[in-house]
Amino acid sequence: MKYGTGTPDGPRVSEPVQVYLKPSDQDRLRRLTEELETNKSDVLRRGLAALERQLTDPRDHPALRVIGLGASCARDPAAPLEGEGEHDAAREHDRFLADSETAAWEASREPDDG
Secondary structure (H helix, E strand, O other): OOOEEEEOOOEEOOOOOOOOOOOHHHHHHHHHHHHOOOHHHHHHHHHHHHHHHHHOOHHHHHOHHOOOOOOOEOOOOOOOOOOOOOOOOOOOHHHHHHHHHHHHHHHOOOEEEE
């Protein structure tokens, strides 16, 4: 049998892959094969799919992990939001920045005690 990217009838459905495994990995593959009641190829395919999901999950993306980090940070008690002791910086970042800037302006206008 000739292995290639396709046949005259169309693309190949599967392509054989040779993998060298340490004895501990061979044992793991055997255990998973038995536990899942399937074959080695299926276990490896499922492992590849799980790895791909893990790498493409936005929750695991380093840059996207910052989303929501400020959701529960404590607000400066000197400038609380109306009726709230905490704020959601992710949702109210514009308001938080504006309030902070306004507070800085007011502080710069206060008379010097010296």
